Amino acid sequence: MTRKVVVTGLGATTPIGGTVPEVWRAATTGVSGVRAIEHDWVDTYDLGVRIAAPVSTPASEVLSRVEAKRLDPSGQLSVIAAREAWADAGFSAPNAEDADEVDPDRFAVAFGTGIGGVWTLLDAYDTLKSRGARRVMPLTVPMLMPNGNAAAVGMDLRARAASITPVSACASGTEAFYQGMNLIRSGKADVVVVGGAESAIHPVTIAAFSSMQALSRRNDEPERASRPYDTARDGFVMGEGAGAVVLESEEFAAARGARVYAELAGAGLTSDAFHITAPDEEGRGAARALQEAMTTGEFSATDVRHVNAHATSTPKGDAPEANALRRAFGDAVDAMCVSATKSMTGHILGGSGAVEAVLTVLAVHHRLAPCTINLENQDPEIDLDVVTEARELPAGDFVAVSNSFGFGGHNAVAAFRTV
Template identity: 65%
Template structure:
């Protein structure tokens, strides 16, 4: 028996807000989360890019994280745990009212979480400590904090998810691939509930300098909020972002048995590999096209049912074009009727967490029948023939489907298709 997979809880800790309601509100209003980095290391090391999309508040200021937890988690783990707790509560698995604090079988509850880099702050700080102060000053929690699986482990331990806790590290496709794993765990009957999503905390002088050296980042230091401009003829690179998002997915039977509020169905997933280049996407978009088609076929979805796409759309000169080719190849003439949102224009690029925050946006777009904004699009690249949403737009009534795309260095392509309920 194949189980239908539904979304019952959402959580986010992002550049647009410390929770889902704030993040979603700002995404609809076209608010930019990008700003100048107010850290001494920018000048100290001569970092060529001085802006990024940092999380809205310091995670240690969140009421959902204790001082002890903050001390024992890398920022990526802090973001992840905050987002997962919000999603868990949103799904009705916690609350002051006993009737709303639904019980869940811990051995039927799993975690599948993604990251691109893991605990990069912990790793590099530990190296500095070793060089400057010697091995005696190393923190005993260094290894658990820097492990890429730290976020999944922290969520698993905190929420008592004992079925399995898996981590996906596939660059910017990580959290979307993690969602595919979560869906398969439920479809196969191995779990009833899975916490899926992703986290990244890589706004560090080394990573910014490295991405800048690749000429992958925008260099609009004088105008940070306008720097991330997907599809615009003047786009010059992506903007580093950070944060986390989590979704609670369940079998439909499990959700209905506990009378849970259902946002939408994860109807289909697709994944592929370009096998082309370690950083550049295949210009012919064959892999992206295959992943997109697979997601639709997996969900038994007619391409004309798709009314909205949350695009990967990083704002790089070479990256945006292949995705548009894939969309046109799959949707054909229907492409003109598909509302395309490029939300990285507001959030920046959360790397391994990008697919998670964009999945939250996609679920909410279907649930509320509203497509979020794309900002900073002044002159659309004529090579990108898409119907781009520049102001929040209503989506049709009836059964609709939306798609979220994620593509990563290494040629990773991952897609989820979300259907209204």
Template identity: 55%
Template sequence: MSSQRIVVTGLGATSPVGGDVPTTWAALLAGTSGARRLTEEWAEQLPVQIAARVAVEPLEVLERVRARRLDRSGQFALIAALEAWADAGLDAFPTDPERLGVAIASGIGGVTTLLSNYDALLEKGPRRVSPLSIPMLMPNSPAANVGLALGAKAGVHTPVSACASGNEAIAHGVDMIHLGRADVVVVGGTEAAIHPLPMAAFAQMMALSKRNDEPERASRPWDVDRDGFVLGEGAAVLVIESAEHATARGAQVYAEVAGAGVTADSHDIAQPDPAGLGATRAIRMALKESGVEAREIVHINAHATSTPQGDVAECLAITNALDGQTNQIITTSTKSMTGHLLGAAGALESVATVLALRDRVVPPTINLDDPDPAVNLDIATKQRTLPSGDIAALNNSFGFGGHNVAIAFRSA
């Protein structure tokens, strides 16, 4: 295991607030919500009729034949990966395929492909099930298709840990580089689960906001009137590479991925540990692995999904993990604008964290009109500035199943 530095050299995203990274970042800084009332006929019978669809439909970007062989989650992943790859300058630089890896996560996989083919099976019979169904719906399909597009041969992986998946993919990429299995890893997450079945299922768990008449106000992390998350869709991808490799090719560097912490609650399949013990350990592990001191952290992009229990438990975990050294930290939840992208959340929020470090600015948490009295952190309700000099930030993600992943980043 090497102790080499790992840096972020490329970013890509297609999100509810923008079709690429520059538009997404500008929208986040401006406090723009991507949540909308669903206009599909199927939404009329659901208790929850709001979601945050991508701002730019994939067919506006991808060539038709390429798109029709991909699940929607695969389309998002490919769009984000190609942007990140070009942004890193790797489309113009020969990279050894056997030293190039991919780790792109999904929480739910190709659920819309699965269900549309089940509809075809019931309505028209087995002959009408697409022969592309399996390669489209398998959870590793986005990662595999990105690997094919970029020629990655080091290893192509799909961590699956519900809403922690995106961060787990980043942690996996970090491990691959530290273990010497790759020099460059394309990491991230994707999700496309805005379909009546997942929507109905999440609603049955009482996990979703029912603020149907005010979609843009529905995702309100830490607000006393929060009533659940808003389901989002999209993908985000980061190109990470050994600092040695990045330096050798003269690559731009956004930030350093300093370390990761990965733990499990072993408490409940759906409820977070109310004391946030697993999350606390994940943050501590990220600090230990990265060598970042609590006092160096000036920004946290929190998991904070806008659920009554989770938002408060995370505050407790942050405070405990940092031994109360939180006065210098500006925390935000970009989910207030993007909704919750499940397996893509950690990746999209890592992109935001990296850009916050580069631009020294924290995007706001919108809709935080009346903070929950249990919140003891400094939450950005408008755009806030970060200090100059060497600074560090954390991105937290937690998932059903009790998965906790914290990633520590340092400014470049």
């Protein structure tokens, strides 16, 4: 019999809130986290894009100075979100005298990132050029390596069953749920902290994405810049943040009397093998990921009532997801309401799927779909029921899915069921 996987803890630090309650309140009232970039490097490098969505609560306000100094900004956000999720699940702090609720050998971490420690890497190169090799920090490599976030979370919480780092661009955070589900279903772990993080609002990444014409240039109206599905959408807005979720086997959670938000019913993982940046316009790979989620979750299209869409706000990226939903679910899509929460958070790259999974779990738990803002004229090619104001979800059992798609053709889906 397949082990059931349940969600018992949530953590997040994002552009619209530094804790899960703050994030949920903002997501259901339509608050934008996008604003003008307040750094002199915008003028120094004459960047064409001058807006982004930084975290609302700086890591320096949460971590000690020593902790922050030893972690890349993405690692700082990872630890903050993971600690909140761990505490929310009812576990003791790892250094507490009674911190024995879970055997570390049966506890794993799966934490994704799309880019990793880009700030650490580029700052180290600047130091090398300006001050010489001897001034490059000894911790540079541990801080810049993509698995540094998972390692930091695993060491902080004492996870010894496994420490996995999905690096699948913007699908990384959602792929972590696929990995975590399989770790529990296989019997290797009883508890897994899954999530994703990114902190890449840097002049190099802004310039590079801008060169691809992937970013919105609505510099004069930051809060209106991220507009998924709108006919006037002109690109995504770079965001930063982290999301973390505690997964447990149903029996382990029940034995300790844990509160359960939702069941991680199923997940899907596929590849387009189509183009390095563009999605398959027909959405075939994404549809297969959705279908795999249905198979592994043992539910049908008519069970799905809510979708947290990838919906980045790019002219070419939004429609293929709508095609994938229609291909996978058929006419059942007409009974699903769709939220595009990147309209508020911006695109957190490898952390986006984890943050959106947190919002999807909360949507299931509270039976309330979060907002999509800035949708003034819906693209007629995108035939979806989009939630523009928070909407109640139906009574009874249902499933909600969270989609993430990344450069390289990576597709990941996580599906959550009411409990």
